[in-house]
Amino acid sequence: MNGWIDAHNHLQDSRLGNAEPLIAEMRRSGIRQCVVNATCEADWEKVENLRLAHPGLISAAFGIHPWKADTATDGWQQRLGDLLQQHPSASIGECGLDRWIASPDLRIQRAIFTDQLRIAHEMDRAVTIHSLKAWEPLFEVFQDQPPPSRFLMHSFNGSIEIAERLLPMGAYFSFSGYFLQSRKAKVVEVFRKLPADRILIETDAPDMLPPDEFIRFPLPEQHNHPANLVAIAEGLAAQLGWSCADLAEITSSNAQRLFSATS
Structure with a gap:
């Protein structure tokens, strides 16, 4: 493996906090690569610096x-495009739509998301998409602005009908440790039905903390350590009836194919 x-x-x-101790623990635990996603313009330089410091481990994703x-500033599209030109291996993310929150308004979200899809499509970059309680608005955006040829639905908790x-x-679909909770059994059932060549695994650290039995690297304030990925993977493998070696091989191959420009 x-x-x-x-x-x-x-x-x-x-x-x-300081990413360096976390990165050391990730390496020791058997994680050989990760995609680090920005969430706003202020993150872009931070993600870029992590990528430059650890080019073999970290793939950069720049997005809003x-x-x-509502924090996007005038000219962000040009700055994002320029940054992607400087980093031919980078993808776009995290972006998307969310109706779980009241603000920013969905209209604002949609405008920012659509532009990121356009840039991803024009530059042929993979894109990582967040969609929460917003499936129909997502498909409406796709009608106006098709996604690039490959994209990740991260922490996917939609139905098999949505996946189809x-x-x-x-689309590819990533599983996060939060869904190992017994009350999220329906999510695991969807992943059982997905094509094996479209499944990935993620931590979404510092969020989406798994159940206690899958926390091997505890952090203060219930934050999720990225090195918990291996325990999360073991939990998913058991649920799917796969060996850990098979899950590692399949999900790593899928991630490399999806983020082929970011390997």
């Missing part, structure tokens, strides 16, 4: 999260 790939985390998040859509609509568009 060549190691695990964390398809989505936020190592730049200030809640995690729907929760922070997304699969022909080029």
